[in-house]
Amino acid sequence: MADVTLAEVREWDKRDPLREARHAFALPHGVIYLDGNSLGPLPRATAARLADVVAREWGVGLIRSWDDAGWMAAPARVGGKIARLIGAGADEVIVADSTSVNLFKLLGAAVALRPGRTTLLTKDGGFPTDRHVAEGLQRLLPHVRVVAVPAYSLTDAIDGDTAVLLLCHVHFRSGARHDMAALTAAAHRAGALTLWDLSHSAGALAVDLNGAGAGMAVGCGYKFLNGGPGAPAFLYLSRNLQAEARSPLQGWIGHAAPFGFSDRYEPAAGIPRFLTGTPPVLGLAALEAGIDLMLTADLAAVWEKSARLFDLFASRVASARPRLELLTPPEANLRGSHIAFRCADAAQIMPQLVGQGVIGDFRPPDVLRFGLTPLFTSFEDVWLASDALLQCAS
Amino acid sequence: MADVTLAEVREWDKRDPLREARHAFALPHGVIYLDGNSLGPLPRATAARLADVVAREWGVGLIRSWDDAGWMAAPARVGGKIARLIGAGADEVIVADSTSVNLFKLLGAAVALRPGRTTLLTKDGGFPTDRHVAEGLQRLLPHVRVVAVPAYSLTDAIDGDTAVLLLCHVHFRSGARHDMAALTAAAHRAGALTLWDLSHSAGALAVDLNGAGAGMAVGCGYKFLNGGPGAPAFLYLSRNLQAEARSPLQGWIGHAAPFGFSDRYEPAAGIPRFLTGTPPVLGLAALEAGIDLMLTADLAAVWEKSARLFDLFASRVASARPRLELLTPPEANLRGSHIAFRCADAAQIMPQLVGQGVIGDFRPPDVLRFGLTPLFTSFEDVWLASDALLQCAS
Numbered sequence: 001m002a003d004v005t006l007a008e009v010r011e012w013d014k015r016d017p018l019r020e021a022r023h024a025f026a027l028p029h030g031v032i033y034l035d036g037n038s039l040g041p042l043p044r045a046t047a048a049r050l051a052d053v054v055a056r057e058w059g060v061g062l063i064r065s066w067d068d069a070g071w072m073a074a075p076a077r078v079g080g081k082i083a084r085l086i087g088a089g090a091d092e093v094i095v096a097d098s099t100s101v102n103l104f105k106l107l108g109a110a111v112a113l114r115p116g117r118t119t120l121l122t123k124d125g126g127f128p129t130d131r132h133v134a135e136g137l138q139r140l141l142p143h144v145r146v147v148a149v150p151a152y153s154l155t156d157a158i159d160g161d162t163a164v165l166l167l168c169h170v171h172f173r174s175g176a177r178h179d180m181a182a183l184t185a186a187a188h189r190a191g192a193l194t195l196w197d198l199s200h201s202a203g204a205l206a207v208d209l210n211g212a213g214a215g216m217a218v219g220c221g222y223k224f225l226n227g228g229p230g231a232p233a234f235l236y237l238s239r240n241l242q243a244e245a246r247s248p249l250q251g252w253i254g255h256a257a258p259f260g261f262s263d264r265y266e267p268a269a270g271i272p273r274f275l276t277g278t279p280p281v282l283g284l285a286a287l288e289a290g291i292d293l294m295l296t297a298d299l300a301a302v303w304e305k306s307a308r309l310f311d312l313f314a315s316r317v318a319s320a321r322p323r324l325e326l327l328t329p330p331e332a333n334l335r336g337s338h339i340a341f342r343c344a345d346a347a348q349i350m351p352q353l354v355g356q357g358v359i360g361d362f363r364p365p366d367v368l369r370f371g372l373t374p375l376f377t378s379f380e381d382v383w384l385a386s387d388a389l390l391q392c393a394s
Numbered sequence: 395m396a397d398v399t400l401a402e403v404r405e406w407d408k409r410d411p412l413r414e415a416r417h418a419f420a421l422p423h424g425v426i427y428l429d430g431n432s433l434g435p436l437p438r439a440t441a442a443r444l445a446d447v448v449a450r451e452w453g454v455g456l457i458r459s460w461d462d463a464g465w466m467a468a469p470a471r472v473g474g475k476i477a478r479l480i481g482a483g484a485d486e487v488i489v490a491d492s493t494s495v496n497l498f499k500l501l502g503a504a505v506a507l508r509p510g511r512t513t514l515l516t517k518d519g520g521f522p523t524d525r526h527v528a529e530g531l532q533r534l535l536p537h538v539r540v541v542a543v544p545a546y547s548l549t550d551a552i553d554g555d556t557a558v559l560l561l562c563h564v565h566f567r568s569g570a571r572h573d574m575a576a577l578t579a580a581a582h583r584a585g586a587l588t589l590w591d592l593s594h595s596a597g598a599l600a601v602d603l604n605g606a607g608a609g610m611a612v613g614c615g616y617k618f619l620n621g622g623p624g625a626p627a628f629l630y631l632s633r634n635l636q637a638e639a640r641s642p643l644q645g646w647i648g649h650a651a652p653f654g655f656s657d658r659y660e661p662a663a664g665i666p667r668f669l670t671g672t673p674p675v676l677g678l679a680a681l682e683a684g685i686d687l688m689l690t691a692d693l694a695a696v697w698e699k700s701a702r703l704f705d706l707f708a709s710r711v712a713s714a715r716p717r718l719e720l721l722t723p724p725e726a727n728l729r730g731s732h733i734a735f736r737c738a739d740a741a742q743i744m745p746q747l748v749g750q751g752v753i754g755d756f757r758p759p760d761v762l763r764f765g766l767t768p769l770f771t772s773f774e775d776v777w778l779a780s781d782a783l784l785q786c787a788s
Contacts (some may be wrong), residue, residue, distance in 0.1 A: 277627065
C-alpha cells in the first residue's frame with residue numbers, strides 16, 4: 001500500500017459508504033484535520049441546534065424549559081445515546097461534569113464498595129490525570145495508596161488488596177489498547193472493581209462494556225463524539241453496582257428530590273445519583289448534536305474505515321523508518337483510532353505540518369499524533385498528510 | 395407606597411437610569427419575568443457571541459482556538475470580571491465546574507488547611523446542597539463532622555474546633571442575608587476559615603469579599619449573572635490562602651503544566667490550581683456575555699433600584715396580610731434581591747400567576763418567591779405582578 005497513488009485513494013473515497021458523512025461537518029478549506037481525537041470538528045447541525053436552544057428554549061421558554069424543553073432530562077437522555085456507542089444499557093450512562101470529576105466520583109464510590117482494600121491500581125505512564133485524580137483521593141483517604149505498575153505486569157499486580165483497577169482503554173499518546181475483557185475478568189477474579197477511561201475509545205472503536213462485564217467507566221465528549229470544546233463528560237456505572245455505589249460529590253441534582261430541598265441527603269435511584277450540579281444545558285445540546293450525527297452512521301463501517309485509514313498512513317510512511325518510528329501497535333485489535341510516531345524532532349515537525357494545513361498533535365517529548373476519524377477523514381486526507389509528513393521527515 | 399398608581403410607577407420607569415438595560419435582554423412578550431434569581435434571561439448579545447464561538451472559533455479555528463481564541467484563558471478571564479462584582483481581586487476568582495463541585499473542592503482544601511480541627515459548621519435550614527456536599531466530604535473523612543446550628547447561635551458555635559464556617563450569604567428561600575463581615579471576623583477570631591455561597595448575592599447586591607476579609611466563596615453563573623442554563627460556576631480564594639490551599643480534585647487543567655503530561659502532580663501557581671477538567675467553552679462564552687452586560691451598568695444604581703423594587707412590591711401587597719406573610723427582612727441591608735412570601739396555598743397560587751404570565755417560583759412547603767433584577771425588571775412589572783398576586787390571594 002506504500003505505493004498507492006492519489007488517484008487510487010480517490011477511488012477508495014468514492015466507494016466509501018461513509019463518504020456523505022463528511023458533508024455534515026463544517027470543515028474549513030485548506031485544512032486536513034487529523035485532530036478529531038483532541039477536539040472533534042463542528043457538525044453543521046450543531047450551530048442551528050444551539051441557536052434554537054438559546055433563542056427559543058432559553059430566550060422564550062426561560063425557566064419553564066427545564067421541564068418543557070427537556071433540559072432536566074438531558075443528562076440521562078444523552079447518556080442513553082452514548083450507551084449505544086460503548087456497549088452499555090441506556091440506564092447505565094449519564095452525562096455530567098468533566099472526565100476528571102467523574103473519575104473522582106467513581107473512584108470514591110469504588111473505594112467505599114471495597115472496604116478493607118487499600119490499593120488503587122493503575123499503570124505506569126497512563127494518562128497522567130487518571131493517576132493525579134487517584135492521588136487526590138489518596139490525599140483525603142490516607143489508608144488508600146495508588147500503585148502504578150508497568151502494563152505488562154498489571155495482571156500479576158491485581159490481588160486481594162486491589163479495590164479498583166483504573167486504566168485508560170486506549171493510550172492518549174501511543175494509541176495502544178488494553179484488552180478490556182481480559183483485564184476486567186482478571187480484576188473480578190480478585191474481587192476488584194474496574195474503572196475504564198474511554199476518552200480515546202468512545203466513538204473511536206467498538207467498545208463493549210457490558211460484554212466485558214466492566215463495572216465503571218468515564219469518557220470525554222469533545223473528542224471522537226464531536227461535542228464541542230470542553231463538552232461535558234460521561235460516566236458509566238453497571239446496573240449491578242447502582243444500588244450500592246454512592247458519589248462522594250453529593251450535589252443537589254443527584255438527590256432523589258432536588259426540588260424538595262430537604263436537609264437530608266437521599267441519593268436518586270440509579271445512575272442519576274452521580275449527577276452533581278445543575279446540568280450544563282448549552283454543552284449538553286452541542287454534545288447531543290454530535291452524538292446524534294454519529295448514531296446516523298453505520299458504526300461497523302466506521303470501525304472498519306478507521307483500520308484502513310491507519311494501514312494507509314502507516315504503510316505510506318514506513319519508508320521513513322527509523323526516523324519515524326511507529327509507536328502505535330499495527331494490529332487493529334490492539335489500538336484505538338489514532339496513529340502516533342516517535343520522532344526526535346517531532347516538536348519541530350508538527351508546526352511545519354500545521355503551517356501546511358495538516359493539523360495533528362505534538363505530544364512531548366517526541367511524539368507526532370494524528371487522529372483517524374472516519375466520519376470526516378478521507379483516504380485522500382491521509383494520503384496527502386502522509387505525503388506532507390514524508391517531506392518534512394525526509 | 396401601597397396606593398401608588400400605575401401611572402406613577404411608569405413615571406419612575408421613565409426616570410430610571412437603568413431603563414435602557416432592559417432592551418439588552420430578549421424578553422418574551424406577555425411575560426413578567428420575576429425569576430431571574432433562578433435562571434437569568436437571555437442577553438441579546440449572547441446569541442451572537444455564541445454563534446461566533448461555534449462557527450468561527452470552533453468551526454474554523456478548531457484545536458488552534460484553545461490559544462488563538464483565548465479558550466484556555468477564559469476561566470481566569472471571566473473570573474476576573476466576576477471579581478469586580480464581589481469585591482475580589484482579579485486573581486482571586488476563577489470559573490469552573492458547578493457550584494456543588496466548587497464547594498467540595500474548597501471544603502476539602504479548608505479541612506486540610508486546619509489540621510486537627512474537626513467541625514464543618516453551617517446553619518440549620520440553609521441551602522441543602524451546601525450541607526449535602528459537606529456531608530459527602532464527611533463520608534470520606536470520618537474525623538470530620540458537619541454541625542448545623544440555628545442562625546442565631548452561629549457566632550456562639552464557632553470555636554477552636556471549627557475548621558470552616560460554611561454559609562449561604564443570602565438565603566435561597568427567604569432572601570435573608572448574613573452579615574458577612576461580622577461572621578467572617580468571628581470565625582477568624584477562632585482561627586476558622588469561612589466559605590460563602592454567593593449564589594443568591596453575586597450580581598444581586600454589593601458584595602465585598604475583600605472588605606470582609608473572607609477566605610473562600612463559591613457562586614452560580616446562571617442566576618443574577620445571566621450566564622445561561624447550567625452556566626459554569628465560580629470560586630473565590632483569597633490571595634493569602636492560594637499558596638497553601640490544594641484542591642482534592644487534581645484534574646489536568648489545575649496542573650502547573652497541563653500539556654507536559656507529567657506523572658507527577660504539581661498544582662498550578664495561584665487560583666488556577668482549582669481548575670479541574672477542560673474548560674466548558676460554550677458555557678464560559680455565554681457566561682462572559684452575561685457578565686459583560688452587567689458590567690456596563692452603574693452598579694450603585696442596580697443595588698439602589700433593587701431596594702426600591704422590593705419596597706414597592708412589599709407595600710403593594712401589605713394589605714393581604716396575614717394571608718401573605720412577608721418572609722424577607724424588610725431592611726435593605728439584611729436581604730438579597732428577591733422577595734418571598736409565606737402563604738398556605740402558595741403551591742396553588744404560583745401556577746395561577748404563571749398562567750397570567752407572571753413567572754416566579756414556588757418553594758416548598760409554602761413560599762412564593764419573586765426575583766428582583768433591576769437590569770430588566772421595571773417598576774411597572776412589579777406593580778402589575780403585585781396586582782396579580784393581590785387578585786390571586788384576595
